[in-house]
Amino acid sequence: MAQISLKVNGKTQVVDVDPDTPLLYVLRNDLQLNGPKFGCGLAQCGACTVIMDGKAIRSCVAEVKTASNRPVTTLEGLGSTKKLHPLQKAFIDEQALQCGYCINGMIMSAKALLDVNPKPTDSQIKEALAGNLCRCGTHTRILRAVKRASGQKV
Amino acid sequence: MKKIELSRRQFLKGTGALIVSFNLFPPASDLFAQAARGGEPDPTQLDSWIAVSQDGTVTVFTSKVELGTGVETALAQIAAEELDVSWTKIMVDMGDTEKTIDQATTSGSRTIERAGPQIRQAAAAARKELLRLASEKLNAPAAKLTVKDGVVSVAGDPSKRISYAQLVGGKRFNVTIQAEGKAGDLKLAQDVKPKDPKEYTIVGKPVPRFDLPRKVTGEAVYIHDVRIPGMLHGRVVRPPVVNTEPTSIYEDSVRAIPGVIKIVHEGKFVGVVAKTEGAAMKAAEALKVEWSTPKTKIPATTEELYAYLRNTKSFTTLKGVEKGNPTTVLTKAKKQYEASFRWPFQLHGMIGPSCAVADVHGDTATIWSGCQGPFRTRASVAGLLKIPETNVRVIYHEASGSYGRMSNDDGAEDAALLSRAVRAPVRVQWSRQDEHGWEPKGPAQTQVLKAGVDDEGKIIAWEFTDYSLPWTVSSITTLLASEQIGLKSKTPGSGNGNQGGGEIYAFENSKVIAEEIPWLQPEPFPLRTSNLRAPGQLSRCFASETLLNEIAADLGVDPVEFRLRYLTGDQRGTEILKAVAEKSRWQKRSSPAANAPGTTVTGRGVAMTRRTGGYVAAVADVEVNKSTGKVTVRRVTLAHDCGLIVNPDGVKNQVEGNIVQGVSRALFEEVTFDGNGVTSLDWSSYPILRFPDVPDLDIVLVNRPEVAPLGAGELATVPVPAAIANAIFDATGIRLREVPFTPKQVLAGLQKA
Numbered sequence: 001m002a003q004i005s006l007k008v009n010g011k012t013q014v015v016d017v018d019p020d021t022p023l024l025y026v027l028r029n030d031l032q033l034n035g036p037k038f039g040c041g042l043a044q045c046g047a048c049t050v051i052m053d054g055k056a057i058r059s060c061v062a063e064v065k066t067a068s069n070r071p072v073t074t075l076e077g078l079g080s081t082k083k084l085h086p087l088q089k090a091f092i093d094e095q096a097l098q099c100g101y102c103i104n105g106m107i108m109s110a111k112a113l114l115d116v117n118p119k120p121t122d123s124q125i126k127e128a129l130a131g132n133l134c135r136c137g138t139h140t141r142i143l144r145a146v147k148r149a150s151g152q153k154v
Numbered sequence: 155m156k157k158i159e160l161s162r163r164q165f166l167k168g169t170g171a172l173i174v175s176f177n178l179f180p181p182a183s184d185l186f187a188q189a190a191r192g193g194e195p196d197p198t199q200l201d202s203w204i205a206v207s208q209d210g211t212v213t214v215f216t217s218k219v220e221l222g223t224g225v226e227t228a229l230a231q232i233a234a235e236e237l238d239v240s241w242t243k244i245m246v247d248m249g250d251t252e253k254t255i256d257q258a259t260t261s262g263s264r265t266i267e268r269a270g271p272q273i274r275q276a277a278a279a280a281r282k283e284l285l286r287l288a289s290e291k292l293n294a295p296a297a298k299l300t301v302k303d304g305v306v307s308v309a310g311d312p313s314k315r316i317s318y319a320q321l322v323g324g325k326r327f328n329v330t331i332q333a334e335g336k337a338g339d340l341k342l343a344q345d346v347k348p349k350d351p352k353e354y355t356i357v358g359k360p361v362p363r364f365d366l367p368r369k370v371t372g373e374a375v376y377i378h379d380v381r382i383p384g385m386l387h388g389r390v391v392r393p394p395v396v397n398t399e400p401t402s403i404y405e406d407s408v409r410a411i412p413g414v415i416k417i418v419h420e421g422k423f424v425g426v427v428a429k430t431e432g433a434a435m436k437a438a439e440a441l442k443v444e445w446s447t448p449k450t451k452i453p454a455t456t457e458e459l460y461a462y463l464r465n466t467k468s469f470t471t472l473k474g475v476e477k478g479n480p481t482t483v484l485t486k487a488k489k490q491y492e493a494s495f496r497w498p499f500q501l502h503g504m505i506g507p508s509c510a511v512a513d514v515h516g517d518t519a520t521i522w523s524g525c526q527g528p529f530r531t532r533a534s535v536a537g538l539l540k541i542p543e544t545n546v547r548v549i550y551h552e553a554s555g556s557y558g559r560m561s562n563d564d565g566a567e568d569a570a571l572l573s574r575a576v577r578a579p580v581r582v583q584w585s586r587q588d589e590h591g592w593e594p595k596g597p598a599q600t601q602v603l604k605a606g607v608d609d610e611g612k613i614i615a616w617e618f619t620d621y622s623l624p625w626t627v628s629s630i631t632t633l634l635a636s637e638q639i640g641l642k643s644k645t646p647g648s649g650n651g652n653q654g655g656g657e658i659y660a661f662e663n664s665k666v667i668a669e670e671i672p673w674l675q676p677e678p679f680p681l682r683t684s685n686l687r688a689p690g691q692l693s694r695c696f697a698s699e700t701l702l703n704e705i706a707a708d709l710g711v712d713p714v715e716f717r718l719r720y721l722t723g724d725q726r727g728t729e730i731l732k733a734v735a736e737k738s739r740w741q742k743r744s745s746p747a748a749n750a751p752g753t754t755v756t757g758r759g760v761a762m763t764r765r766t767g768g769y770v771a772a773v774a775d776v777e778v779n780k781s782t783g784k785v786t787v788r789r790v791t792l793a794h795d796c797g798l799i800v801n802p803d804g805v806k807n808q809v810e811g812n813i814v815q816g817v818s819r820a821l822f823e824e825v826t827f828d829g830n831g832v833t834s835l836d837w838s839s840y841p842i843l844r845f846p847d848v849p850d851l852d853i854v855l856v857n858r859p860e861v862a863p864l865g866a867g868e869l870a871t872v873p874v875p876a877a878i879a880n881a882i883f884d885a886t887g888i889r890l891r892e893v894p895f896t897p898k899q900v901l902a903g904l905q906k907a
Contacts, residue, residue, distance in 0.1 A: 001412075001590045013515070015643070017432075020434045022432075025431050025432050028379075028431075029430065029431055033372065034373075034374070034375065034376070034379040034383075035371075035372030035376075035745070038506065038507070038583065039505050039506075039507075040586040040836065040837060041585065041586055042586055043839060044586075044837040045505055045835060045837055047506065053266055054505065063701070075370075075371065075372040076370075076371065076372045079371060080371050080373065081373055083618065084371070088370040088371055091366070091370045092367055092370060095362060095363060095803055097363070097366050097369055097370070097552055098222035098223065098808075099221065099222025099505075099553070099555035099556075100222060100365070100369035100370070100552075101376065101506045101553070101554040101555065103370060104476065107291070107370065114799075117633060122854050123846075125845075126688060126845040126846050126848070127845075127846065129845045130844050130845050131844075132497070132845070133842060135223055135504065135505050135555055135557075135815070135842065136753060136811045137811030137812065137815045137818070137841075138557045138810070138842075139814055139845055139848040140814075140848060140850075140851055141807065141808055141810065143845070143848075144169075
């Protein structure tokens with residue numbers, strides 16, 4: 001076990017955990033953040049996506065020690081039902097969910113994209129989300145939601 | 155969904171309640187329904203279905219669950235419509251066995267069709283009672299009363315008014331209603347006349363889904379997010395192969411891992427329980443177990459599998475159509491066609507793996523689960539623990555989309571066994587490898603088709619036989635943990651359906667049957683099977699619609715026109731096909747299309763089907779790269795008729811998802827296996843469609859107010875693989891008879907051509 005200082009959603013918190021534990025488990029179980037989801041534990045589906053140092057990463061394979069003192073943003077860090085982030089609002093406007101289990105990853109990957117490319121083309125959005133799996137088949141709505149959030153015509 | 159974790163019974167007794175960290179305090183209304191009386195809710199009590207709170211919100215109680223298909227919102231619309239209350243005031247409390255009546259498992263796309271009328275009639279009965287009460291209070295005949303958003307007023311005298319909340323808010327109705335039959339067949343308040351659909355103002359509107367805001371912010375509590383005080387974490391250690399049992403378990407192998415509490419071993423079941431999820435995961439990986447040599451052999455290759463399907467005697471035959479004498483007429487046909495088709499095992503492929511929490515104390519148990527059938531889970535857990543069903547409470551939480559997989563709640567049984575062993579609440583989450591390896595798969599199928607055509611190019615005989623593995627996991631069989639501790643199914647399972655074999659067409663001589671081939675029961679094995687979205691019908695539709703196209707092409711007839719010839723007398727079938735032809739700007743063609751020379755060729759194909767009263771037709775536009783063999787679906791146009799539409803955007807969302815999943819299953823998906831078990835244990839060995847492969851979608855929703863509302867959860871996926879196969883033929887002239895349409899298969903076909 002080790003004391004690790006985490007900067008999650010702008011708040012610094014110290015956790016006492018096995019430093020090899022995947023970041024996802026610490027976010028979910030120690031910090032009670034339900035946004036990032038376990039999907040595969042293999043960095044294959046994207047359900048666990050969070051943003052670290054401005055990049056979308058797979059928290060299921062990132063050891064918690066690698067996140068020490070680096071800024072991490074989870075879905076909760078974007079907004080809440082009372083104050084939605086434009087991406088969250090766009091996903092509601094487009095009704096771009098079915099079960100919603102993958103949506104954390106979609107929104108966080110889209111956030112990382114829009115932060116560096118505010119007006120992406122359709123194919124850039126598809127490319128940015130290519131590593132995120134959706135089984136319900138909500139893809140076309142997700143694409144529209146990301147486009148809408150970027151202020152482009154859908 | 156509104157989640158209330160506080161048992162009404164416990165609340166009223168003032169005893170210690172289960173407090174869950176995410177708990178929302180229940181509105182007063184919730185305290186006044188059903189189980190407050192103790193024991194099971196009574197379907198003949200209006201209070202078991204509807205409660206009005208002091209603030210005027212209305213809670214509807216249903217055992218149906220929101221799987222991501224939008225039924226929570228649609229059922230709320232139905233209730234709001236009958237009650238004349240804004241949909242914003244409706245809450246739906248779903249899937250708690252202590253608070254709701256069993257309305258059958260949420261499956262088969264039948265919630266709107268079956269539970270819809272139940273909710274509608276309960277709401278209509280509530281409105282009738284509210285008007286009776288208002289009539290007394292306002293001293294006016296009920297016939298003179300009107301209702302607007304939950305406020306009753308006297309026609310012509312708007313000063314005389316009273317709200318639903320003032321009438322019954324926070325109180326019980328104490329009204330008995332008619333209730334006949336059970337579960338999906340339960341008929342409620344048949345003596346109460348519901349609204350004429352012509353008057354609908356809420357049903358038919360694209361009301362936004364209730365559950366989405368919480369789901370885009372991380373505030374929704376999925377089953378994976380449930381945390382109970384004192385909860386421990388469990389993992390099950392599955393055998394590496396089919397039907398083995400542990401011969402030695404080396405507990406020393408996990409002793410160094412801090413937080414491990416117990417190794418649980420019962421029969422063939424092995425699991426670990428630890429204080430933290432990380433420790434449970436580590437321990438499950440590290441635990442050294444020696445397993446016995448497998449007792450059961452399964453086919454080692456796909457060739458062996460399909461040979462097994464064709465050469466094994468069926469245990470039951472599902473008869474679709476038997477009309478005229480196709481066998482004799484076939485011999486007299488001018489031209490005969492024969493073809494066989496193959497469909498592999500496919501995964502439900504939930505993105506979030508199985509997960510459940512169980513708290514077992516003596517002979518009682520509470521289960522938190524993302525299952526499709528809370529009452530089915532209640533029965534299976536009760537059977538596993540050998541306790542009365544009424545001693546088990548199942549509380550539903552939203553989960554990863556399941557497409558049939560969570561009809562069979564393996565995770566709840568795992569959690570129950572582990573909780574019993576450590577006498578504490580235990581959360582179990584499956585690994586990705588276990589979910590891919592051990593989920594009950596969509597069964598493999600093969601079909602043999604024969605058709606005969608006369609001098610005039612008319613189909614005079616049609617013989618369709620589906621050879622399918624059954625669902626070895628169903629409501630009449632045991633689940634994984636039960637099997638591992640020695641409980642055995644007494645049946646070979648349930649059939650995989652028989653729709654989609656060409657029964658939609660008016661052939662004079664036709665036989666459509668499905669042979670159910672016995673599969674490895676009752677031992678635990680990874681190639682177990684169950685209902686996968688539109689069970690068996692994608693495969694049957696692929697076979698029948700492909701052969702039909704092949705005949706049309708051979709006769710040089712346009713495939714739309716050819717189908718219309720056999721849809722005489724079927725107005726909905728005719729109109730749905732014409733609708734898709736119009737929307738897709740179908741141009742008469744005789745396949746294959748004349749493609750210019752070059753690497754990339756394009757084509758389009760059509761297919762249609764009927765399922766449980768709904769009609770669908772699809773046109774696929776594809777591009778085939780002749781040098782790589784890659785098929786890209788550019789666009790799918792689809793026309794959809796599921797009767798009266800309750801929520802057009804909800805239906806559209808389902809239709810879109812069904813199409814995309816159909817494309818994925820047609821192009822990419824196949825469970826691989828060897829003689830021991832499943833070898834495709836992750837998303838790289840079992841790929842599904844990704845964003846770059848998503849087609850454009852063009853959808854026509856045909857609304858039929860005169861037809862009772864039907865589900866939209868399955869129908870649209872059915873014709874998609876067939877339409878793609880026909881489009882590939884149009885593009886290339888090659889016939890694919892096996893799913894998935896991999897580059898390898900396409901290249902092999904091109905080489906032969």
